[in-house]
Amino acid sequence: MGVLADSIVSLRHVEKWFGENHVVKDMNLEIRQGEFLTLLGPSGCGKTTTLRMIAGFEDVTSGTIEVQGENVQTKEPYQRDVNTVFQNYSLFPHMTVFDNVAYGPTIRKVPKDEIKKRVTEMLSLVQMTGYEKRKPDALSGGQKQRVAIARALINNPRVLLLDEPLGALDLKLRKQMQVELKRLQKKLGITFVYVTHDQEEAMTMSDRIAVMRDGVIEQLGNPMDIYQHPDTRFVADFIGESNLFDGVVKFVMGNQLAILTPSGMITAVGEGFEAGEEISVSIRPEYLSVSREPGDGYELLAHIKDFIYMGTVVKTSLELENGQEIKYSRFDPDESLHEGDEVFVHWDPLKSVAIHTQKAVTPV
Amino acid sequence: MKTRKRKNRLPALAQAGPVSVWMVLFVTVPMLFIIYISFMTRGTFGGVEYKFSTASYQTLLNVMYFKVIAKSFKVAAFTTVLCLILGYPFAYYIARKPPEKAGKLIMLIMIPFWTNSLMRLNAWMLLFQTKGPVNNLLLALGLISAPKTFIYTDWLVTLGLITSMLPFAILPMYSSIEKLQKSMLEASADLGAPPAKTFWRVTLPLTFPGIFSAIILTFIPALGIYTVTDMLGGGKVLYIGNIIKNQFGVIRNWPLGAVCSCCCWPSPRFSSSSTPGFPRSRTWR
Numbered sequence: 001m002g003v004l005a006d007s008i009v010s011l012r013h014v015e016k017w018f019g020e021n022h023v024v025k026d027m028n029l030e031i032r033q034g035e036f037l038t039l040l041g042p043s044g045c046g047k048t049t050t051l052r053m054i055a056g057f058e059d060v061t062s063g064t065i066e067v068q069g070e071n072v073q074t075k076e077p078y079q080r081d082v083n084t085v086f087q088n089y090s091l092f093p094h095m096t097v098f099d100n101v102a103y104g105p106t107i108r109k110v111p112k113d114e115i116k117k118r119v120t121e122m123l124s125l126v127q128m129t130g131y132e133k134r135k136p137d138a139l140s141g142g143q144k145q146r147v148a149i150a151r152a153l154i155n156n157p158r159v160l161l162l163d164e165p166l167g168a169l170d171l172k173l174r175k176q177m178q179v180e181l182k183r184l185q186k187k188l189g190i191t192f193v194y195v196t197h198d199q200e201e202a203m204t205m206s207d208r209i210a211v212m213r214d215g216v217i218e219q220l221g222n223p224m225d226i227y228q229h230p231d232t233r234f235v236a237d238f239i240g241e242s243n244l245f246d247g248v249v250k251f252v253m254g255n256q257l258a259i260l261t262p263s264g265m266i267t268a269v270g271e272g273f274e275a276g277e278e279i280s281v282s283i284r285p286e287y288l289s290v291s292r293e294p295g296d297g298y299e300l301l302a303h304i305k306d307f308i309y310m311g312t313v314v315k316t317s318l319e320l321e322n323g324q325e326i327k328y329s330r331f332d333p334d335e336s337l338h339e340g341d342e343v344f345v346h347w348d349p350l351k352s353v354a355i356h357t358q359k360a361v362t363p364v
Numbered sequence: 365m366k367t368r369k370r371k372n373r374l375p376a377l378a379q380a381g382p383v384s385v386w387m388v389l390f391v392t393v394p395m396l397f398i399i400y401i402s403f404m405t406r407g408t409f410g411g412v413e414y415k416f417s418t419a420s421y422q423t424l425l426n427v428m429y430f431k432v433i434a435k436s437f438k439v440a441a442f443t444t445v446l447c448l449i450l451g452y453p454f455a456y457y458i459a460r461k462p463p464e465k466a467g468k469l470i471m472l473i474m475i476p477f478w479t480n481s482l483m484r485l486n487a488w489m490l491l492f493q494t495k496g497p498v499n500n501l502l503l504a505l506g507l508i509s510a511p512k513t514f515i516y517t518d519w520l521v522t523l524g525l526i527t528s529m530l531p532f533a534i535l536p537m538y539s540s541i542e543k544l545q546k547s548m549l550e551a552s553a554d555l556g557a558p559p560a561k562t563f564w565r566v567t568l569p570l571t572f573p574g575i576f577s578a579i580i581l582t583f584i585p586a587l588g589i590y591t592v593t594d595m596l597g598g599g600k601v602l603y604i605g606n607i608i609k610n611q612f613g614v615i616r617n618w619p620l621g622a623v624c625s626c627c628c629w630p631s632p633r634f635s636s637s638s639t640p641g642f643p644r645s646r647t648w649r
Contacts (some may be wrong), residue, residue: 077550107555
């Protein structure tokens with residue numbers, strides 16, 4: 001893949017070993033100027049390590065990282081034009097909010113009145129005006145995070161790296177901060193590289209998401225792509241909720257597939273599949289339909305196990321005849337359904353996604 | 365609201381109670397007693413005659429005592445500074461090692477201190493004697509032409525003080541540096557600070573509680589310890605510690621000893637009054 005003209009950070013064949021552990025495997029990634037890119041994956045997938053390699057806190061074992069076309073291999077963290085917002089904020093406890101935010105410009109010997117102007121500007125940007133004289137200890141988690149963001153942004157970084165910055169906040173504040181961060185990023189036009197294990201957070205904020213697993217990017221794309229067309233079984237399972245059926249393709253008619261699974265025969269739509277191939281089929285809970293009478297296509301017989309009322313949706317667990325549990329969700333509670341009822345489950349094959357089980361991971 | 369306040373106050377008092385009793389019994393009362401004695405008269409055959417007198421204070425006005433006190437403070441201060449300069453890098457080095465390795469290194473510092481301190485001081489004496497190994501080595505290397513006198517000099521006393529005090533400087537600094545989060549240093553580097561600036565602006569201020577403890581733990585003993593000055597200083601160099609010891613022990617002029625003790629007080633009083641309330645003394649996270 002060629003270098004994108006608007007690429008600001010490039011990772012090429014980046015490898016990272018910690019002793020015997022292969023943490024990042026042949027990673028190739030082009031991060032575009034001004035985008036909000038999220039590295040998403042379960043803990044231990046190498047996302048934080050990737051971020052730390054861009055910041056310069058970890059060396060790459062092999063491969064190159066370029067920032068604005070310049071190899072940053074030999075540059076120390078303090079020489080790089082990127083700034084980091086840390087998971088635990090890492091504000092300097094012996095300095096006031098003002099001194100924390102002023103740290104970067106002070107080090108670079110920016111004139112005092114210029115610093116004062118910039119700090120005031122930054123604090124108002126993150127809505128922390130009036131807290132200049134406080135010590136970090138006297139701030140709440142959300143306030144600390146705002147200060148940490150201001151402290152990083154005052155340096156006009158080419159790229160802002162954020163390592164699970166909202167991880168320690170409670171749900172409501174986290175949601176609010178997600179929206180604020182996204183707006184801030186749009187307003188400033190700075191490239192954000194964001195690390196999280198929270199798929200909902202990634203969906204909310206990102207222009208593109210790189211879903212990582214075991215040191216490999218499984219899929220890179222915009223949130224809608226990743227949700228609607230997962231490339232791998234892992235992505236289908238990790239992003240949102242999904243019902244997964246593993247089986248063997250029996251017939252292929254154009255793009256229509258009939259698949260035999262332990263739960264029964266199902267249909268799906270997909271290109272490039274052959275009869276006899278092992279595949280997985282993913283169907284989102286909101287695309288399922290449930291009825292008391294059999295329809296005229298393929299359907300699966302199930303028992304209703306339980307309902308969970310979530311406010312916006314009702315989540316229903318269904319148990320198929322072979323014991324597999326599947327999830328079904330709808331907006332309005334269906335009064336006619338009760339726990340233990342026998343129902344037929346079906347779906348529009350166009351809404352299902354067929355996934356090659358042995359998907360070769362192609363370089364991005 | 366009222367009952368709540370009371371409920372909270374009782375356990376606090378219960379906690380502070382024994383400590384307060386302890387402090388009063390073993391710190392305040394002896395100190396007051398010393399002050400009391402310092403205003404008494406020397407007994408004819410030693411001891412104290414309980415008659416008010418400022419004679420001992422007048423004795424202290426003698427220039428000789430001033431000189432001794434000044435020198436004692438100077439040597440103690442010098443020892444403390446050197447302990448900090450030598451101890452800090454070492455403490456930093458240990459603190460950045462993995463815990464099991466750090467434990468072993470700490471052991472290496474502690475092992476010599478299982479030996480009696482008099483034994484260690486004797487060892488220094490032997491090493492630095494006029495015909496001792498150090499002189500022999502220097503002669504053999506041709507660095508000096510005649511044996512030098514090391515023992516009973518101020519600098520050997522200082523060396524003895526430093527070696528005696530160094531662990532007490534290293535340990536508190538180690539515990540402070542160990543608590544310093546790596547992410548603080550990373551944040552500083554991330555914001556553009558080269559290592560030296562990070563050290564002055566982040567590492568040093570954040571490990572100051574340890575440095576402060578190290579100062580207290582080296583300066584005060586260095587001022588009062590008389591075994592080191594007695595042995596390595598011989599009878600030749602006088603320090604405040606020796607004077608106090610002699611006044612109480614050999615000469616049995618208790619009031620003068622008490623007066624000399626009072627002169628050393630600014631330091632222990634400073635330590636005991638400022639440590640608990642010291643605003644930075646708690647650990648940061």
